């Protein structure tokens with residue numbers, strides 16, 4: 001049984017555990033100041049960043065972190081799903097699916113007209129899940145570090 005809800009201040013310790021698993025998955029060394037800032041942004045209603053948490057058996061077992069932003073091709077904002085992670089112990093049980101289903105509703109509630117995200121081409125597990133929602137498009141990504 002999966003329940004999806006908003007993030008609250010009391011979730012910080014558990015979110016940080018899952019966040020550590022997520023950054024380890026990407027072999028990324030994320031500085032503490034970045035982690036602290038991201039958590040603060042999630043909780044700050046004035047910052048267009050939000051998180052949705054998945055609870056399984058009363059324990060937070062996954063998260064989605066999103067950014068709401070304006071767009072030149074629509075009047076409505078759109079929602080970018082930046083981070084998605086499920087505790088390895090409960091994977092394959094529909095938690096990731098439930099998080100994305102919830103985001104569709106949450107994005108609509110925020111008045112957005114699109115929910116979008118990226119993943120690595122070889123993240124097969126994630127792509128199997130994502131393909132249930134929508135086939136990938138044929139865009140490629142360019143990034144300049146500044």
Ligand SMILES: CC(C)(COP(=O)(O)OP(=O)(O)OC[C@H]1O[C@@H](n2cnc3c(N)ncnc32)[C@H](O)[C@@H]1OP(=O)(O)O)[C@@H](O)C(=O)NCCC(=O)NCCS
Nearest residue numbers: 084085086091092093094095096097118119126128129132
């Ligand atoms: C990718 C990730 C978030 C998926 O989470 P998950 O909880 O295992 O995903 P689900 O259990 O919802 O989906 C897994 C499978 O069940 C299917 N599924 C689950 N619930 C379903 C439902 N209600 N209806 C239809 N299909 C469903 C999915 O399509 C998928 O298919 P598969 O069995 O062929 O793999 C998780 O593996 C993870 O955290 N990976 C590491 C981090 C990562 O890669 N994040 C994404 C970065 S872009």
